[in-house]
Amino acid sequence: MQHPNPNPSSVPIPVTVLTGFLGAGKTTLLNRILTTAHGHRIAVIENEFGPVNIDSELLVQQSAEVVEMTNGCLCCTVRGDLAKNLVDLKARRDTGELAFDRIVIETTGLADPGPVIQTFFAEPELADAYLLDAVLTVVDAIHAPRQLDEHAVLLKQIGFADRLLVSKSEGVAADALEALRDRLARINARAPIRQLVAGELDVGFLLDIRGFNLNENLLAEDAPATPRFRMAAKGGSRVVGGSAHNDEIGSLLLEHAGDVDLDRIGAFVQGLLDRRGDDLLRYKGVLAIPGQPNRLVFQGVHRLAGFDYGAEWDDAARRSRIVVIGRRLPADELRAGFAECVIAAL
Numbered sequence: 001m002q003h004p005n006p007n008p009s010s011v012p013i014p015v016t017v018l019t020g021f022l023g024a025g026k027t028t029l030l031n032r033i034l035t036t037a038h039g040h041r042i043a044v045i046e047n048e049f050g051p052v053n054i055d056s057e058l059l060v061q062q063s064a065e066v067v068e069m070t071n072g073c074l075c076c077t078v079r080g081d082l083a084k085n086l087v088d089l090k091a092r093r094d095t096g097e098l099a100f101d102r103i104v105i106e107t108t109g110l111a112d113p114g115p116v117i118q119t120f121f122a123e124p125e126l127a128d129a130y131l132l133d134a135v136l137t138v139v140d141a142i143h144a145p146r147q148l149d150e151h152a153v154l155l156k157q158i159g160f161a162d163r164l165l166v167s168k169s170e171g172v173a174a175d176a177l178e179a180l181r182d183r184l185a186r187i188n189a190r191a192p193i194r195q196l197v198a199g200e201l202d203v204g205f206l207l208d209i210r211g212f213n214l215n216e217n218l219l220a221e222d223a224p225a226t227p228r229f230r231m232a233a234k235g236g237s238r239v240v241g242g243s244a245h246n247d248e249i250g251s252l253l254l255e256h257a258g259d260v261d262l263d264r265i266g267a268f269v270q271g272l273l274d275r276r277g278d279d280l281l282r283y284k285g286v287l288a289i290p291g292q293p294n295r296l297v298f299q300g301v302h303r304l305a306g307f308d309y310g311a312e313w314d315d316a317a318r319r320s321r322i323v324v325i326g327r328r329l330p331a332d333e334l335r336a337g338f339a340e341c342v343i344a345a346l
Protein backbone atom coordinates (compact mmCIF):
# COMPACT_ATOMS: atom_id res chain seq x y z
CA MET A 1 0.00 0.00 0.00
CA GLN A 2 1.23 3.48 -0.76
CA HIS A 3 1.28 6.11 1.94
CA PRO A 4 1.19 9.68 0.74
CA ASN A 5 4.02 11.71 2.09
CA PRO A 6 2.48 13.76 4.96
CA ASN A 7 4.15 16.97 3.91
CA PRO A 8 5.35 16.34 0.41
CA SER A 9 6.30 19.71 -0.97
CA SER A 10 7.44 21.85 1.89
CA VAL A 11 11.06 20.78 2.33
CA PRO A 12 13.41 20.85 -0.64
CA ILE A 13 15.05 17.50 -1.37
CA PRO A 14 18.86 17.57 -1.10
CA VAL A 15 20.76 16.49 -4.20
CA THR A 16 24.38 15.37 -4.36
CA VAL A 17 26.24 15.37 -7.66
CA LEU A 18 28.88 12.64 -7.75
CA THR A 19 31.47 13.22 -10.40
CA GLY A 20 35.01 12.15 -11.31
CA PHE A 21 36.86 11.00 -14.39
CA LEU A 22 36.29 7.64 -16.10
CA GLY A 23 37.04 4.77 -13.75
CA ALA A 24 37.88 7.02 -10.80
CA GLY A 25 35.70 5.05 -8.40
CA LYS A 26 32.33 6.84 -8.45
CA THR A 27 30.18 3.70 -8.53
CA THR A 28 32.36 2.07 -5.86
CA LEU A 29 31.81 5.05 -3.58
CA LEU A 30 28.10 5.21 -4.37
CA ASN A 31 27.73 1.55 -3.45
CA ARG A 32 29.41 2.23 -0.15
CA ILE A 33 27.09 5.14 0.51
CA LEU A 34 24.06 2.98 -0.34
CA THR A 35 25.12 0.09 1.88
CA THR A 36 26.13 2.11 4.92
CA ALA A 37 23.55 2.35 7.68
CA HIS A 38 23.05 6.11 7.89
CA GLY A 39 19.26 6.28 7.84
CA HIS A 40 19.02 8.27 4.60
CA ARG A 41 16.75 6.92 1.86
CA ILE A 42 18.55 7.68 -1.35
CA ALA A 43 17.26 7.66 -4.93
CA VAL A 44 19.95 7.43 -7.59
CA ILE A 45 20.14 8.94 -11.06
CA GLU A 46 22.76 7.17 -13.14
CA ASN A 47 24.05 8.66 -16.35
CA GLU A 48 26.18 6.74 -18.76
CA PHE A 49 27.22 7.06 -22.37
CA GLY A 50 25.94 4.37 -24.66
CA PRO A 51 22.65 2.52 -24.87
CA VAL A 52 23.24 0.18 -21.95
CA ASN A 53 23.75 1.43 -18.45
CA ILE A 54 26.37 -0.86 -16.99
CA ASP A 55 26.82 1.23 -13.88
CA SER A 56 23.25 0.72 -12.74
CA GLU A 57 23.81 -3.04 -13.00
CA LEU A 58 26.87 -2.70 -10.83
CA LEU A 59 24.91 -0.82 -8.21
CA VAL A 60 23.70 -2.66 -5.18
CA GLN A 61 19.93 -2.29 -5.27
CA GLN A 62 19.63 -0.57 -1.92
CA SER A 63 18.22 2.71 -3.03
CA ALA A 64 14.60 3.73 -3.29
CA GLU A 65 14.86 4.08 -7.03
CA VAL A 66 17.52 3.99 -9.71
CA VAL A 67 16.79 6.11 -12.75
CA GLU A 68 18.99 5.28 -15.70
CA MET A 69 19.85 7.93 -18.23
CA THR A 70 21.72 6.52 -21.19
CA ASN A 71 22.72 7.50 -24.68
CA GLY A 72 24.11 10.87 -23.90
CA CYS A 73 25.83 12.85 -21.30
CA LEU A 74 24.00 14.81 -18.64
CA CYS A 75 25.98 17.90 -19.36
CA CYS A 76 24.81 18.13 -22.94
CA THR A 77 22.27 16.01 -24.75
CA VAL A 78 20.24 14.66 -21.87
CA ARG A 79 20.18 17.69 -19.63
CA GLY A 80 16.49 18.29 -20.39
CA ASP A 81 15.88 14.67 -19.48
CA LEU A 82 17.53 15.26 -16.13
CA ALA A 83 15.05 18.01 -15.33
CA LYS A 84 12.16 15.77 -16.43
CA ASN A 85 13.42 12.87 -14.34
CA LEU A 86 13.76 15.09 -11.30
CA VAL A 87 10.22 16.45 -11.73
CA ASP A 88 8.95 12.90 -12.19
CA LEU A 89 10.75 11.59 -9.10
CA LYS A 90 9.32 14.39 -7.01
CA ALA A 91 5.78 13.71 -8.29
CA ARG A 92 6.10 10.00 -7.48
CA ARG A 93 7.40 10.85 -4.05
CA ASP A 94 4.52 13.24 -3.43
CA THR A 95 1.96 10.55 -4.24
CA GLY A 96 3.73 8.07 -1.97
CA GLU A 97 4.78 5.78 -4.81
CA LEU A 98 8.44 6.33 -3.88
CA ALA A 99 9.97 6.97 -0.50
CA PHE A 100 13.30 8.77 -0.53
CA ASP A 101 14.69 11.79 1.21
CA ARG A 102 17.65 12.65 -1.01
CA ILE A 103 19.05 12.05 -4.47
CA VAL A 104 22.53 11.22 -5.71
CA ILE A 105 23.27 11.87 -9.38
CA GLU A 106 26.26 9.95 -10.73
CA THR A 107 27.49 11.69 -13.86
CA THR A 108 29.52 10.10 -16.62
CA GLY A 109 33.26 10.34 -16.26
CA LEU A 110 33.35 12.80 -19.14
CA ALA A 111 30.71 15.19 -17.82
CA ASP A 112 31.31 18.83 -17.08
CA PRO A 113 29.36 19.31 -13.82
CA GLY A 114 28.59 22.97 -14.69
CA PRO A 115 25.42 22.46 -16.73
CA VAL A 116 24.14 19.87 -14.26
CA ILE A 117 24.57 22.39 -11.44
CA GLN A 118 22.96 25.16 -13.45
CA THR A 119 19.90 23.01 -14.10
CA PHE A 120 18.97 23.35 -10.44
CA PHE A 121 19.04 27.12 -10.51
CA ALA A 122 17.73 27.71 -14.00
CA GLU A 123 14.54 25.61 -13.82
CA PRO A 124 12.08 27.27 -11.42
CA GLU A 125 10.27 24.01 -10.71
CA LEU A 126 13.51 22.37 -9.64
CA ALA A 127 14.75 25.37 -7.70
CA ASP A 128 11.74 25.08 -5.36
CA ALA A 129 11.62 21.28 -5.08
CA TYR A 130 15.32 20.55 -4.76
CA LEU A 131 18.28 21.84 -2.85
CA LEU A 132 21.59 21.25 -4.54
CA ASP A 133 23.70 20.12 -1.61
CA ALA A 134 27.16 19.54 -3.00
CA VAL A 135 29.42 18.31 -5.75
CA LEU A 136 31.61 15.38 -4.71
CA THR A 137 34.52 14.64 -7.01
CA VAL A 138 36.39 11.34 -6.90
CA VAL A 139 40.02 11.66 -7.98
CA ASP A 140 42.01 8.57 -8.96
CA ALA A 141 45.37 8.79 -7.16
CA ILE A 142 47.08 6.54 -9.69
CA HIS A 143 45.87 8.09 -12.91
CA ALA A 144 44.90 11.67 -12.03
CA PRO A 145 48.35 13.25 -12.50
CA ARG A 146 48.36 12.21 -16.13
CA GLN A 147 44.63 12.72 -16.68
CA LEU A 148 44.96 16.27 -15.37
CA ASP A 149 47.50 17.01 -18.08
CA GLU A 150 45.36 15.51 -20.82
CA HIS A 151 41.69 16.04 -19.98
CA ALA A 152 40.42 19.53 -19.28
CA VAL A 153 37.12 18.18 -18.03
CA LEU A 154 38.84 16.68 -14.98
CA LEU A 155 40.05 20.16 -14.05
CA LYS A 156 36.44 21.33 -14.19
CA GLN A 157 35.25 18.40 -12.10
CA ILE A 158 37.83 19.36 -9.48
CA GLY A 159 37.13 23.08 -9.75
CA PHE A 160 33.40 22.66 -9.13
CA ALA A 161 33.85 20.34 -6.15
CA ASP A 162 32.78 20.88 -2.56
CA ARG A 163 34.67 17.73 -1.54
CA LEU A 164 37.65 16.06 -3.21
CA LEU A 165 37.82 12.34 -2.55
CA VAL A 166 41.03 10.58 -3.50
CA SER A 167 40.59 6.91 -4.46
CA LYS A 168 43.18 4.18 -5.10
CA SER A 169 45.76 5.81 -2.85
CA GLU A 170 46.80 2.49 -1.23
CA GLY A 171 49.54 1.74 -3.73
CA VAL A 172 50.71 5.30 -4.31
CA ALA A 173 53.92 6.59 -2.69
CA ALA A 174 53.48 9.21 0.02
CA ASP A 175 55.38 11.92 -1.86
CA ALA A 176 53.34 11.36 -5.03
CA LEU A 177 50.18 11.58 -2.96
CA GLU A 178 51.36 14.80 -1.35
CA ALA A 179 52.14 16.27 -4.76
CA LEU A 180 48.65 15.37 -5.94
CA ARG A 181 47.08 16.94 -2.87
CA ASP A 182 49.08 20.12 -3.48
CA ARG A 183 47.95 20.24 -7.04
CA LEU A 184 44.30 19.68 -6.10
CA ALA A 185 44.50 22.43 -3.48
CA ARG A 186 45.88 24.87 -6.04
CA ILE A 187 43.08 24.10 -8.48
CA ASN A 188 40.38 24.28 -5.83
CA ALA A 189 41.31 25.94 -2.57
CA ARG A 190 37.75 25.70 -1.23
CA ALA A 191 37.24 21.95 -1.09
CA PRO A 192 38.60 19.74 1.67
CA ILE A 193 40.53 16.73 0.37
CA ARG A 194 40.22 13.24 1.85
CA GLN A 195 41.49 9.84 0.90
CA LEU A 196 38.88 7.15 0.46
CA VAL A 197 39.81 4.18 2.59
CA ALA A 198 38.18 0.81 1.89
CA GLY A 199 35.64 -0.08 4.54
CA GLU A 200 35.51 3.44 5.97
CA LEU A 201 32.91 6.02 5.15
CA ASP A 202 32.29 9.29 6.92
CA VAL A 203 28.79 10.07 5.72
CA GLY A 204 28.82 13.38 7.56
CA PHE A 205 31.68 14.47 5.33
CA LEU A 206 29.72 13.68 2.17
CA LEU A 207 26.10 14.64 2.84
CA ASP A 208 24.41 17.81 4.09
CA ILE A 209 27.30 20.05 3.17
CA ARG A 210 25.11 22.88 1.84
CA GLY A 211 27.87 23.92 -0.49
CA PHE A 212 25.58 26.19 -2.51
CA ASN A 213 23.91 27.97 0.39
CA LEU A 214 24.69 31.54 1.16
CA ASN A 215 26.56 31.29 4.42
CA GLU A 216 29.58 32.91 5.85
CA ASN A 217 31.97 29.97 5.50
CA LEU A 218 34.10 31.15 2.67
CA LEU A 219 36.25 28.08 2.66
CA ALA A 220 34.71 24.76 3.60
CA GLU A 221 35.32 24.04 7.25
CA ASP A 222 38.18 21.64 6.86
CA ALA A 223 39.68 23.00 3.67
CA PRO A 224 43.45 23.30 3.99
CA ALA A 225 44.12 25.76 6.83
CA THR A 226 46.43 27.81 4.68
CA PRO A 227 45.05 27.39 1.20
CA ARG A 228 47.73 27.46 -1.41
CA PHE A 229 46.53 29.81 -4.05
CA ARG A 230 47.74 29.90 -7.54
CA MET A 231 49.36 33.16 -8.39
CA ALA A 232 49.79 34.71 -11.78
CA ALA A 233 52.85 36.75 -12.64
CA LYS A 234 52.83 39.56 -15.18
CA GLY A 235 52.70 38.32 -18.74
CA GLY A 236 51.81 34.79 -17.84
CA SER A 237 51.06 32.61 -14.92
CA ARG A 238 53.15 30.69 -12.53
CA VAL A 239 52.48 28.46 -9.63
CA VAL A 240 53.92 29.43 -6.31
CA GLY A 241 55.65 26.51 -4.64
CA GLY A 242 57.72 25.37 -7.57
CA SER A 243 55.17 22.98 -9.03
CA ALA A 244 55.85 21.92 -12.57
CA HIS A 245 52.16 22.05 -13.40
CA ASN A 246 50.42 25.01 -14.85
CA ASP A 247 46.82 23.88 -14.82
CA GLU A 248 44.52 26.26 -16.56
CA ILE A 249 41.99 26.10 -13.73
CA GLY A 250 43.05 27.57 -10.41
CA SER A 251 41.92 29.44 -7.30
CA LEU A 252 42.43 33.06 -6.37
CA LEU A 253 41.81 34.76 -3.04
CA LEU A 254 41.09 38.49 -2.93
CA GLU A 255 41.34 39.81 0.58
CA HIS A 256 41.13 43.10 2.48
CA ALA A 257 41.23 43.59 6.24
CA GLY A 258 38.26 45.95 6.30
CA ASP A 259 35.24 47.20 4.37
CA VAL A 260 34.60 47.53 0.66
CA ASP A 261 32.39 50.08 -1.09
CA LEU A 262 29.06 48.50 -2.02
CA ASP A 263 28.62 50.21 -5.39
CA ARG A 264 32.19 49.63 -6.49
CA ILE A 265 32.30 45.99 -5.43
CA GLY A 266 28.91 45.42 -7.10
CA ALA A 267 30.24 46.86 -10.35
CA PHE A 268 33.46 44.86 -9.99
CA VAL A 269 31.65 41.56 -9.50
CA GLN A 270 29.12 42.32 -12.24
CA GLY A 271 31.91 43.22 -14.64
CA LEU A 272 33.71 39.99 -13.77
CA LEU A 273 30.57 37.94 -14.46
CA ASP A 274 29.86 39.77 -17.71
CA ARG A 275 33.37 39.40 -19.06
CA ARG A 276 34.52 36.12 -17.57
CA GLY A 277 31.34 34.31 -16.56
CA ASP A 278 32.02 31.34 -18.82
CA ASP A 279 35.39 30.84 -17.16
CA LEU A 280 34.18 31.12 -13.57
CA LEU A 281 33.39 27.75 -12.02
CA ARG A 282 32.63 28.65 -8.44
CA TYR A 283 33.06 31.87 -6.51
CA LYS A 284 32.10 33.08 -3.11
CA GLY A 285 32.50 36.32 -1.23
CA VAL A 286 31.99 37.46 2.35
CA LEU A 287 32.15 41.24 2.52
CA ALA A 288 32.07 43.99 5.11
CA ILE A 289 30.02 46.97 3.90
CA PRO A 290 30.23 50.39 5.61
CA GLY A 291 27.36 51.01 8.03
CA GLN A 292 26.13 47.46 7.63
CA PRO A 293 26.35 45.27 10.77
CA ASN A 294 25.80 42.04 8.80
CA ARG A 295 28.12 40.22 6.44
CA LEU A 296 27.21 40.50 2.77
CA VAL A 297 27.55 37.01 1.31
CA PHE A 298 27.42 36.13 -2.36
CA GLN A 299 28.20 33.05 -4.33
CA GLY A 300 27.66 31.64 -7.76
CA VAL A 301 28.43 29.36 -10.65
CA HIS A 302 29.30 30.90 -14.02
CA ARG A 303 26.87 33.84 -14.38
CA LEU A 304 24.30 32.57 -11.89
CA ALA A 305 24.95 34.44 -8.69
CA GLY A 306 23.00 35.04 -5.50
CA PHE A 307 23.67 37.35 -2.58
CA ASP A 308 22.20 38.13 0.80
CA TYR A 309 23.08 39.58 4.17
CA GLY A 310 24.25 36.89 6.57
CA ALA A 311 25.31 36.85 10.21
CA GLU A 312 26.35 39.99 12.06
CA TRP A 313 30.02 40.76 12.48
CA ASP A 314 29.59 41.33 16.22
CA ASP A 315 33.07 41.31 17.74
CA ALA A 316 34.74 39.61 14.77
CA ALA A 317 37.25 41.70 12.87
CA ARG A 318 35.54 43.07 9.76
CA ARG A 319 37.16 41.88 6.56
CA SER A 320 36.25 41.29 2.94
CA ARG A 321 37.26 38.16 1.08
CA ILE A 322 36.38 36.66 -2.27
CA VAL A 323 37.47 33.22 -3.49
CA VAL A 324 37.25 32.57 -7.21
CA ILE A 325 37.85 29.24 -8.92
CA GLY A 326 38.10 29.62 -12.64
CA ARG A 327 39.89 29.11 -15.91
CA ARG A 328 42.87 31.29 -16.76
CA LEU A 329 42.02 33.85 -14.10
CA PRO A 330 43.63 37.22 -14.83
CA ALA A 331 44.97 37.46 -11.29
CA ASP A 332 46.71 40.84 -11.57
CA GLU A 333 43.69 42.44 -13.18
CA LEU A 334 41.36 41.01 -10.54
CA ARG A 335 43.59 42.12 -7.69
CA ALA A 336 43.78 45.63 -9.15
CA GLY A 337 39.99 45.76 -9.62
CA PHE A 338 39.39 44.57 -6.08
CA ALA A 339 41.91 47.06 -4.70
CA GLU A 340 39.81 49.89 -6.15
CA CYS A 341 36.81 48.75 -4.11
CA VAL A 342 38.45 48.70 -0.71
CA ILE A 343 37.95 51.41 1.84
CA ALA A 344 41.26 52.28 3.42
CA ALA A 345 41.44 52.21 7.19
CA LEU A 346 41.37 55.69 8.72
Ligand SMILES: Nc1nc2c(ncn2[C@@H]2O[C@H](COP(=O)(O)OP(=O)(O)OP(=O)(O)O)[C@@H](O)[C@H]2O)c(=O)[nH]1
Nearest residue numbers: 021022023024025026027028029055109167168169
Ligand atom coordinates in the same frame (compact mmCIF):
# COMPACT_ATOMS: atom_id res chain seq x y z
N1 LIG B 1 42.53 -0.25 -5.56
C1 LIG B 1 41.40 0.47 -5.62
N2 LIG B 1 40.55 0.26 -6.61
C2 LIG B 1 39.42 1.01 -6.65
C3 LIG B 1 39.14 2.00 -5.68
N3 LIG B 1 37.96 2.59 -6.00
C4 LIG B 1 37.54 1.97 -7.13
N4 LIG B 1 38.40 1.02 -7.53
C5 LIG B 1 38.32 0.15 -8.71
O1 LIG B 1 38.39 0.97 -9.87
C6 LIG B 1 37.58 0.44 -10.92
C7 LIG B 1 36.61 1.51 -11.38
O2 LIG B 1 35.73 1.80 -10.30
P1 LIG B 1 34.26 2.36 -10.53
O3 LIG B 1 33.67 2.58 -9.19
O4 LIG B 1 33.50 1.50 -11.49
O5 LIG B 1 34.61 3.73 -11.22
P2 LIG B 1 33.61 4.77 -11.92
O6 LIG B 1 34.18 6.11 -11.67
O7 LIG B 1 32.21 4.53 -11.48
O8 LIG B 1 33.81 4.36 -13.42
P3 LIG B 1 33.00 4.84 -14.75
O9 LIG B 1 31.55 4.85 -14.39
O10 LIG B 1 33.37 3.85 -15.77
O11 LIG B 1 33.52 6.19 -15.09
C8 LIG B 1 36.88 -0.78 -10.31
O12 LIG B 1 37.61 -1.92 -10.69
C9 LIG B 1 36.99 -0.54 -8.82
O13 LIG B 1 37.00 -1.76 -8.10
C10 LIG B 1 40.09 2.21 -4.62
O14 LIG B 1 39.96 3.07 -3.73
N5 LIG B 1 41.20 1.40 -4.64
